[in-house]
Amino acid sequence: MKKQFAVIGLGRFGGSVCRALIENGMEVLAIDRDEAKVEQFRDIATHAVIADTTDEKVLKSLGIRNFDHVIVAIGDDIQASILTTLILVELGVPHVTAKALNAYHAKVLNKVGAEKVVHPERDMGVRIAHHLISKNILDYLELSDDYSIVECIAGEKLNGKTMVELNIRATYGCSIIAIKRGREIIVSPAADETIQTDDLLVVIGADADIVRFEMDLIDS
Template sequence: MKKQFAVIGLGRFGGSICRALTEEGMDVLAIDMNEDRVNEFSMIASHAVVGDTTDESVLKSLGIRNFDHVIVAIGDDIQSSILTTLMLKELGVNKITVKAQNDYHEKVLLKIGADHVVHPERDMGRRIAHNIVSNNVLDYLELSDEHSIVEIIASERIDGKSILDMDVRARYGLNIVAIKRGNDINVSPQADESIQKGDILIVIGADSDISRFERKILG
């Protein structure tokens, strides 16, 4: 069975999630206080309604507790975001993801029961900054405050060397979980796998160790 999602708040963040879930074939209920936004998404989401989600009766009338996952993407109104999250939790929603405006907002959301809190602007800023600073990094995904997964282009310095030759795990505490070469991808490569210049290494580990690896091995 298809999962049922509800997206509350149809600004840039909520709207993009709504579109992406719909493109994946999911059932999506789109909710916003702004009638123009709701009209825009009426042809995109499975259902789109105007509603004040700080009103418990509105949430009950929408059958919100029956949805598998509710995403609270309310923009600058922190109070509405917190009240909506609290009501969703009290109504027994299975999984709640909420957009936070700042660290204080996140702490409150986690205390009242949000399952997952995201900082889209902050995280994208870090991602772009990391890519700008390093010539070798293609993409960057933050797993926690200190750990990430990165896509790193293999430089000429490690052309022809194997994972064993570089001793990546012992020397840097990192794991190369996959190697992309053209259209091919080698998941969980063997230690004797030879790396070629231009390969894309998918590396997981602590940010400090990744930076050290970039400096010493990739140049």
């Protein structure tokens, strides 16, 4: 059975989430109080409605409590974002993800019960910074304030070295959890696995440890 999602706020972030969910075969209710934005999703989303989500009666009339997951992607109106999130939590929506504009906004969203708070602008800034720091970094995912997963390209320094020779966990405190080599994906590579130039390494660890690993072994 398909999961049912509702996306509240159809700006750049909300619109992108909405399209991605639909492309992956999910049922999506697209909501915004701006008629022009809703019209853009009439033929894309399962349903698209104009609504003020700060009104509890309106959300109830939409049957919002029956949705598996609601994403609050309201843009610049912090008050509307917080109130909408609070109402969704009080109505018993199983999963509520909310977009935060800043640290204070995120703190309040957590306080009112959002299951997950995302910072799309901040996260994109961090990703871009990592790309600028090292030409070998392809992607970056923050797990917490101190831990991350990065995808990086193995440089010449790693070519022909086995996992046991590098001893990355003992030396740097981080771990290579997978290697992508063309279409092949090696999960939890064995001690005798030999790294090749241009392998894509998936590394997990504390940010400081990952940076040391990048500087010493990835950058050529």
